[in-house]
Amino acid sequence: MAARSGPRNTRLLVVGLVVLSLTIITVDYREGDSGPLAAMGRSARTFMAPLQEAVTNATRPVGNFFSGVAHLPSLAQENTDLKAQVADLQARIDATSQIELQNQELLDLLNLKRIYPTGIPAVVIAKSPSNFSSSMTIDVGSDAGIKENQPVVTGSQDGARLVGIVASVTTNSADVRLLIDQSFNVAGKLASSGAIGLVQGNGDQDLTMQDIPATTKFPPSGTPESVFTVSYHVGDQHGRFPPNILIGTVSKVYEGVQPDAQVSISPAVDFSSLETVLVLPTVDGSGS
Amino acid sequence: MRRVIAIIAIIVTAVLLQSTVFSQLQLLGVRPELLYLVTILIALNEGPSEGAIVGFTCGLAQDMFLDQPMGITALTLTLLGYAVGMARQYIVSPSPLVPTIVVAVATALGVGFYEIVTYLLGQFDAGFTYAVKVALLTAAYNAVLTPILSPLLRRIVEGSRPRRVVRL
Numbered sequence: 001m002a003a004r005s006g007p008r009n010t011r012l013l014v015v016g017l018v019v020l021s022l023t024i025i026t027v028d029y030r031e032g033d034s035g036p037l038a039a040m041g042r043s044a045r046t047f048m049a050p051l052q053e054a055v056t057n058a059t060r061p062v063g064n065f066f067s068g069v070a071h072l073p074s075l076a077q078e079n080t081d082l083k084a085q086v087a088d089l090q091a092r093i094d095a096t097s098q099i100e101l102q103n104q105e106l107l108d109l110l111n112l113k114r115i116y117p118t119g120i121p122a123v124v125i126a127k128s129p130s131n132f133s134s135s136m137t138i139d140v141g142s143d144a145g146i147k148e149n150q151p152v153v154t155g156s157q158d159g160a161r162l163v164g165i166v167a168s169v170t171t172n173s174a175d176v177r178l179l180i181d182q183s184f185n186v187a188g189k190l191a192s193s194g195a196i197g198l199v200q201g202n203g204d205q206d207l208t209m210q211d212i213p214a215t216t217k218f219p220p221s222g223t224p225e226s227v228f229t230v231s232y233h234v235g236d237q238h239g240r241f242p243p244n245i246l247i248g249t250v251s252k253v254y255e256g257v258q259p260d261a262q263v264s265i266s267p268a269v270d271f272s273s274l275e276t277v278l279v280l281p282t283v284d285g286s287g288s
Numbered sequence: 289m290r291r292v293i294a295i296i297a298i299i300v301t302a303v304l305l306q307s308t309v310f311s312q313l314q315l316l317g318v319r320p321e322l323l324y325l326v327t328i329l330i331a332l333n334e335g336p337s338e339g340a341i342v343g344f345t346c347g348l349a350q351d352m353f354l355d356q357p358m359g360i361t362a363l364t365l366t367l368l369g370y371a372v373g374m375a376r377q378y379i380v381s382p383s384p385l386v387p388t389i390v391v392a393v394a395t396a397l398g399v400g401f402y403e404i405v406t407y408l409l410g411q412f413d414a415g416f417t418y419a420v421k422v423a424l425l426t427a428a429y430n431a432v433l434t435p436i437l438s439p440l441l442r443r444i445v446e447g448s449r450p451r452r453v454v455r456l
Contacts (some may be wrong), residue, residue, distance in 0.1 A: 025358030127311035204317035
């Protein structure tokens with residue numbers, strides 16, 4: 001390392017590195033996913049995927065503990081609601097352990113695969129290192145037939161729940177842009193009225209559904225209202241998601257917003273504890 | 289050579305931990321920025337040249353795992369490493385709190401700079417309040433981690449320094 005250099009050399013070094021950074025930004029911005037830098041990034045992610053998987057497996061119990069501590073405020077509210085049900089559930093609870101929970105999640109995934117037989121099961125091995133994007137890395141890539149823009153779901157035989165969409169793929173891993181990412185958009189349908197709108201990710205906040213016709217009738221406050229994906233095709237163009245995948249439930253209605261109504265949606269998936277998912281083929285049949 | 293390997297090992301470990309363990313340790317929706325912390329601590333110990341080089345490498349390593357144009361974090365951490373390395377000559381207090389305070393201030397400024405660059409490139413959609421919240425919470429988070437990681441990093445970096453041989 002060039003540690004003990006004079007001030008002039010140091011300034012030249014910094015100017016050089018800044019120019020190099022700006023060049024990288026420009027080249028990567030122009031070339032996009034097909035450029036040499038993107039290929040370098042994919043190689044690095046391919047190299048790191050097995051390490052990430054090993055570290056995640058080794059530290060998951062500790063991570064879950066701290067994740068639980070970080071979510072204490074919301075857990076406190078949830079705890080209050082659940083206390084009312086404890087008496088009924090007490091008899092049915094013999095023992096809960098990490099293995100049983102994992103087993104249940106895998107069974108749910110197996111059941112879900114019966115609905116989507118061509119879906120590819122995957123394990124979450126890492127999450128976005130940035131505070132400004134919501135994504136996660138799964139342990140299957142192009143070797144397993146994963147392609148960009150494939151929908152990713154979780155859930156059980158009762159129904160699939162939307163997780164996100166495959167954003168980029170390496171040979172042994174894939175990055176999934178989550179439903180809550182601020183750049184995520186999906187067409188959604190209100191269960192009771194069938195009204196359609198555009199659902200957008202909102203980071204840590206609830207999702208937003210806009211462009212709902214102003215004449216839409218909403219159920220009375222307190223009645224749960226689910227929002228599902230809606231599929232369409234115009235000519236050769238298809239929507240990116242299969243229909244009737246649960247996105248979430250309406251948490252707030254803004255009826256006075258003109259010219260269209262708007263709602264907030266609480267996502268159906270708890271992204272902080274998500275461990276297994278199913279990657280579906282694309283709606284037009286490409287992908288696995 | 290030993291030194292380069294030690295620093296590369298630190299960076300790879302930091303990227304690995306940032307994308308696995310620390311990505312789960314969110315406080316009020318914000319994660320710590322381990323690569324910022326590594327850059328600042330090395331710049332504080334080793335000076336502006338190494339601060340800039342390590343910052344650039346850390347930034348490029350993190351950029352490879354982000355869903356946005358590569359190079360933005362590299363630019364941010366290069367300047368951050370250089371600035372912290374230059375600032376250390378003005379720090380005369382022997383207080384053990386100094387690294388913690390420097391890490392907090394530098395992290396907030398670094399994250400702020402990153403937010404401005406991503407905003408100018410059309411990659412930042414969140415509002416001003418969220419940007420300030422992330423900068424301040426990340427700074428606090430990194431400051432809390434400093435007393436744990438600072439001695440460890442210093443030991444590794446100083447242990448990898450070439451030994452001077454004096455011939456009489």
